[in-house]
Amino acid sequence: MYNDGIASDRFQAVQYVRSHPNATIPGYFSSYNLGIKFVNAASNASANAGSGTVGNLVLALNLARLFVTTSLNYAQFPYRVRFCWWGAEEVGLLGSIYHVEQASLPSATTESGRLQDYLVYFNYDMLASPNSNFGILDSLSVPPGTPNKTLPGTDRITNLFQQWFNEQKLPWTKSGIGGGRDFVPFLTEGIASGGVNTGAGGFKSATERDQYTALLETGNSGLANVAYDSCYHQQCDRINNVNPFAYEKVVKAADYAIEYMGRLRDLEK
Known part of the structure; x- marks a missing residue:
C-alpha cells in the first residue's frame, strides 16, 4: 500500500486504515482519501462481491507472474485471457451490459475488447459464503432467449466443473x-x-447438508435451514464473514477451468 502523504499528519502507509487487522487484501493508495475508500470497500461485502473481486485478482496476478517468469518455463496459452470486474450488477447489470454493447461496436479494438474475440466467459462471484455450498452454474437452466449455439459450450463448462469437484x-x-x-x-x-459460487440468500436444506456431510467433515458441511450467507446484502458482511475452506476450493476450481480451457486448441468449436 502506498500513501502519498495528503493526510495532515503524513502517517505511514497502512497505519490507522479502517480495515480488519488480519486482512491480507492487496491495495494501492494513489491518495489518502482514495486509498481509504478502496480499503473500506474491500472490507465490506466480503462474502458477496468482495470474495469474487479478490479471488479474480489473485488469479490474474498469479497467471501474470507465471507468464512473465521465464525460469518457470510456463507455456503461453494460445488465447488471451481477460479479467474483468463489473460495476452495478445489482442495479441492472449496468457494467457488463455496457461492456458487451461497446465490444459489439465496429470501433471496438483488441485492447478495449471485441465481442467476436470472446470464446468462453467464466463468472466468479459469491465465493466465500459462510454456510456455503459448491454451486456450479447449470447449463440446463439458461435464461429465455439464449441462442442455441451457446448451449453446447455452456454444457461443456458445466461438465468441466462437475468433473473437477x-x-x-x-x-x-x-x-x-x-x-x-x-x-x-x-x-x-x-x-x-x-x-x-457458494450461495447467497437462499437456505441450505437438510438434504443438501446431509449430502455435504457424506463427503466433508461435519464442520465443513454447514447447517440445515440456515442461509448460505446470513449477512447477504447486510452491514454484517465484513471480512470475518468468509468461509476459508470453501473459498480455497472454489478458487482452485476457477483456476483449473482457466488452465484447462486455456490449453485447448478447439475453443472455437
Whole structure:
C-alpha cells in the first residue's frame, strides 16, 4: 500500500486504515482519501462481491507472474485471457451490459475488447459464503432467449466443473444460470458461459447438508435451514464473514477451468 502523504499528519502507509487487522487484501493508495475508500470497500461485502473481486485478482496476478517468469518455463496459452470486474450488477447489470454493447461496436479494438474475440466467459462471484455450498452454474437452466449455439459450450463448462469437484471428492450443487447475473449479456450474445459460487440468500436444506456431510467433515458441511450467507446484502458482511475452506476450493476450481480451457486448441468449436 502506498500513501502519498495528503493526510495532515503524513502517517505511514497502512497505519490507522479502517480495515480488519488480519486482512491480507492487496491495495494501492494513489491518495489518502482514495486509498481509504478502496480499503473500506474491500472490507465490506466480503462474502458477496468482495470474495469474487479478490479471488479474480489473485488469479490474474498469479497467471501474470507465471507468464512473465521465464525460469518457470510456463507455456503461453494460445488465447488471451481477460479479467474483468463489473460495476452495478445489482442495479441492472449496468457494467457488463455496457461492456458487451461497446465490444459489439465496429470501433471496438483488441485492447478495449471485441465481442467476436470472446470464446468462453467464466463468472466468479459469491465465493466465500459462510454456510456455503459448491454451486456450479447449470447449463440446463439458461435464461429465455439464449441462442442455441451457446448451449453446447455452456454444457461443456458445466461438465468441466462437475468433473473437477468429483475428482476432488467434493460435493456440488446445481446453481441456476438465470437472469440477474453478469454472465447474462454474454450468454444472450452467443458466448458460452459458466462458473462457480457458494450461495447467497437462499437456505441450505437438510438434504443438501446431509449430502455435504457424506463427503466433508461435519464442520465443513454447514447447517440445515440456515442461509448460505446470513449477512447477504447486510452491514454484517465484513471480512470475518468468509468461509476459508470453501473459498480455497472454489478458487482452485476457477483456476483449473482457466488452465484447462486455456490449453485447448478447439475453443472455437
